[in-house]
Amino acid sequence: MADGRAVLLPAGLADHVKQLQPRFAKVGVTLVDTPETLVDPATAELVVPEPTIAFDAAVLDEIDAGPDGGVKLGSEPPWVRPGRYPLASWLLVRDPDTVGPLSPGIALSSALGLVFGIDTMERTVEVVGLLTGLIERVAVTGAWYESPEDLAQQVRAALS
Numbered sequence: 001m002a003d004g005r006a007v008l009l010p011a012g013l014a015d016h017v018k019q020l021q022p023r024f025a026k027v028g029v030t031l032v033d034t035p036e037t038l039v040d041p042a043t044a045e046l047v048v049p050e051p052t053i054a055f056d057a058a059v060l061d062e063i064d065a066g067p068d069g070g071v072k073l074g075s076e077p078p079w080v081r082p083g084r085y086p087l088a089s090w091l092l093v094r095d096p097d098t099v100g101p102l103s104p105g106i107a108l109s110s111a112l113g114l115v116f117g118i119d120t121m122e123r124t125v126e127v128v129g130l131l132t133g134l135i136e137r138v139a140v141t142g143a144w145y146e147s148p149e150d151l152a153q154q155v156r157a158a159l160s
Contacts, residue, residue, distance in 0.1 A: 089158035094142030107140035
């Protein structure tokens with residue numbers, strides 16, 4: 001996330017947040033660290049839900065009242081507030097020969113396997129329609145990375 005725009009990251013990164021977060025911060029990108037990714041395909045937005053753990057919002061409001069609109073706490077960038085953020089790009093892991101913009105067909109076939117709960121033909125048709133609409137509105141890019149730094153650079157490029 002940078003400048004109010006989001007990049008949907010490749011699946012399977014939850015175990016690497018501690019390694020990714022400082023590298024992303026160096027390139028001006030903030031990770032949204034939630035247990036699952038919520039995307040509204042009708043609006044092509046990343047949906048950041050309200051926290052499920054109770055906290056005193058006044059503390060965060062006080063910190064956010066700083067002159068720059070937010071304060072870095074230690075090495076972590078300011079948190080991403082709950083809300084809806086336009087998706088600028090979607091990175092899907094591909095092999096090194098298919099890095100870069102993906103055709104709609106390749107993007108759809110790569111993304112379909114990432115969706116859970118497809119157990120009927122009707123649901124499959126519904127999901128294909130939703131993904132097709134999303135792919136028409138969001139730049140889908142094949143990514144290949146060998147380090148957190150590689151991924152951070154590709155995310156920054158996707159936001160440029």
